Amino acid sequence: LKLAAQMKDSVLTSHSHAPNETKTSFTSEPFSFNADLGSNNSGYYRLQAVLTHRGRSSSSGHYVAWIKQNENCWIKCDDDVVTPVSSEDVLKLCGGGDWHCAYVLLYGPKVLEVPDASSQQSESNHT
Incomplete structure (x- = not known):
């Protein structure tokens, strides 16, 4: 549960290898909906x-x-x-x-x- 909470709040950054590419920041969506803690919001x-x-x-x-x-x-x-x-x-x-x-x-x-x-x-x- 603690790991899931850490992953929920983490910010992931993609690494750019080409000099002209811009870095894009991503946030991780929570695993479940607040009203349904056992749910999976992605289905994957x-x-x-x-x-x-x-x-x-x-x-x-x-x-x-x-x-x-x-x-x-x-x-x-x-x-x-x-x-x-x-x-x-x-x-x-x-x-x-x-x-x-x-x-x-x-x-x-x-x-x-x-x-x-x-x-x-x-x-x-x-x-």
């Missing part, structure tokens, strides 16, 4: 974690958690061993039998970025 979600099972049956085997840190970096939590893995490694979790099989997928609301009013105004003045 991002995969945030995967719980996998490795084994031949539900009564035996091993569970591993894969948690997204950023767009290209995940962490694999295998008991007390935590290691970084790539997005490609997570996409390979489609096995069965003796290999990991995705068991639970956890999603979170996608952050909507809306240009700042001051940023939009300065861009319209340059055109």
Whole structure:
């Protein structure tokens, strides 16, 4: 909840690589509507974690958690061993039998970025 509140109030800035481009500031829209705290104002979600099972049956085997840190970096939590893995490694979790099989997928609301009013105004003045 604290992280969601921080993300709600954060200001994100896109980085400009070309000298003629102007930087545009964005504000993040809140995840939910004030009147409906469980809602998702965008309707879009991002995969945030995967719980996998490795084994031949539900009564035996091993569970591993894969948690997204950023767009290209995940962490694999295998008991007390935590290691970084790539997005490609997570996409390979489609096995069965003796290999990991995705068991639970956890999603979170996608952050909507809306240009700042001051940023939009300065861009319209340059055109």
